[in-house]
Amino acid sequence: MLNPVTTDFEEELRGLLPAATFKDDSTPYLSEPRGRWAGQGLVVAPASTAEVSTIVRACAAAKIGIVPYSGGTGLVGGQLMQDGPAPVVLSLERMNKIRDVYPSENVLVCDAGTILATVQQAAEDIDRLFPLSLASEGSARIGGLLATNAGGVNVLRYGNARAQCLGLEVVRPDGSIWHGLTRLRKDNTGYDLRNLMIGAEGTLGIITGAALKLVPRPVGVGAAMMAVKSPAAALDLLALAGTLIGEGISAFEIMHRQGLDFLAEVGPEVQSPFDAPPEWTVLIDVGLPAGLSPEEALEGLFEAGFEAGLVTDGAIAQSHAQRAAFWQIRETIPEANRRIGSVSSHDISLPLSAIPDFIARGTQALAAVGDFRINCFGHLGDGNLHYNVFPTKGKTRADYEAARPEVKRVVHDLVHSMEGSVSAEHGIGRLKVADLEKYGDPAKLAMLRAIKDALDPAGIMNPGAVLRAQD
Known part of the structure; x- marks a missing residue:
């Protein structure tokens, strides 16, 4: 059982960290882009990996949860915790430096709080390309992008965030630091811890630095x-x-x-x-x-x-x-979707050949639920659709709130029946924990739980994200 942040614990942290670590206004860190949930907790913004380690050690000793906060652009609630004991919300915004650039190696090393657009510009400055690209690149930060294995528009050619990372620096749940910032492209020395942390959504550790792959700029x-x-x-x-x-x-x-x-x-x-x-x-x-x-x-x-x-x-x-x-x-x-207000939004992927049939069957299945407008768009090249369901003109999503669970079930059941995924690039967060439980292979779920319990036995790392928090 985790404990909530208390006044005594906050005073303890203030004795360990500079005053600039603590945010006067926590409001921006306790909301998410779609406005469906509100978070809670004490917001801290360390300026170094050592300070992150200090915070994690203190939380581990007190059995207090930690919610890593990157750019706040996530769409599945992974960056906030609405229920349960109030956690520490750990923002990486002050860790935003380009540490090193190696043009001859096509490698850039940066803090996890570095904004994606800053990395893109640093690559351009040496006539290279960092090809990860998405709509929120002006505010999304590298740590969150790696923690969610972000996709974007260039996956067809360059792959997800996972394919664009060589090494990581990670603060583990006990506060120790894994110094994995390798620039090597071949390193077969045991389990691939880098790829274990990428996509883990902060549930196994906090990414504090990354060695990123650059590529030549197309002429x-x-x-x-x-x-x-x-x-x-x-x-x-x-x-x-x-x-x-x-x-x-x-x-x-x-x-x-x-x-x-x-x-x-x-x-x-x-x-x-x-x-x-x-x-x-x-x-x-x-x-x-x-x-x-x-x-x-x-x-x-x-x-x-x-x-x-x-x-x-x-x-x-x-x-x-x-x-x-x-x-x-x-x-x-x-x-435009945000201004209209969706009844239910779906980040899904399917085998490429199944997409036309899914679109036709999805329209028919939703017609049996109610009268909706469907906006289907996305990354056809890698099979990732954003299949979003909206009110008819003249109505708002509030008019359809009762239908939202059924809309989501119909879409996700169809995706699953066609061997697709109900989370293509946004992650699981807290929004899709039940979906993972419903559609996930039992052996996979058992392995996920075993990994979580082994690396974070106290369950302090982003509790309730990806896997349901246990008492």
């Missing part, structure tokens, strides 16, 4: 938006793009007309290349080496797709500004 980049006849046609176009362009494809996104309609309804205002929103659109981004033209590659893909009956219309960016405008459409859809 030529380009983008195109193409109207396709159906999700099946989009998949065929993806296969055709692989044949014609190969590994030059950086991203392949799909958008349903509903997302474009939401942008027209509530903003943000964007400039569409189409006179009327197509039923289905794909956004294709490419990065090619010197001597190859992105525009010519995309023109060839459009022509081949049109001849094959897959593509009905399209626009190819003729400048960096036009490419950015295309991406603005895709990246502002989540903001």
Whole structure:
């Protein structure tokens, strides 16, 4: 049984740490982007790994829970604890330095609190690319991105956050420090602790530093938006793009007309290349080496797709500004979704060939539950859809609150029946603990629990996230 933070415990911490460690206003750290839960606890912001270790040792001795807080952009409640004994909320925001850059190795080492956009700029400064990219990159921090194994738009080419990390520095649940900031690309010396910590959502330790892989910047980049006849046609176009362009494809996104309609309804205002929103659109981004033209590659893909009956219309960016405008459409859809207010949002993945059937069956299954608007969009190239269900026009999500559990069940049951995952890139957090229990393989759940109990026997690390807290 964990204990809550007390006045005496806070005074003990204040005697161990500088005054700047303690936040005067805890409000920003006790909410989440969708506004469904409120957190609790004492907020602290250490400035070094040693200070993190001090805090964890004190919490371990007092049996007080710790909730790691990175950029606060998580969508499954992993960064706050609404129920149970009040924890320490440990923000990494003051640990935000680029520690070292090794251009000849294509490696950058940074604090876990470094904002993703800062890492991207540091890579650009040496003519390299850190390819992890997502809508919240201006506020999301490296530690949280690794703790959730974040995805984003470039997974098709570069992989998830896991694939872009070489080594970690981690404060363990007893306060000791694992100095695993290796820059090695080959190291077969026992269990892969790095990949155990990545995706663990702070339940096994607190990531305080990371050695990240950089890649050469593509010399030529380009983008195109193409109207396709159906999700099946989009998949065929993806296969055709692989044949014609190969590994030059950086991203392949799909958008349903509903997302474009939401942008027209509530903003943000964007400039569409189409006179009327197509039923289905794909956004294709490419990065090619010197001597190859992105525009010519995309023109060839459009022509081949049109001849094959897959593509009905399209626009190819003729400048960096036009490419950015295309991406603005895709990246502002989540903001339009937020303004509309979803009944239930789903971060799911499926085998690529199952996606068209899932979309058709999902629409039919939800029609039996009620009258909804469905916005289906996401990373088609890696099978990750954001399948979000919204009120009909003129109503709000509050009108559908009673239907929310059934909507979620219908979608997740269908995903599971089609060998998919109910959490593709957002993680489990606290929102999907019951889903993991319901859909997870029993042997897997037993192994997860055994790992948690072995590394965090007192259960102080992000209690209630990923696995249900035990008494």
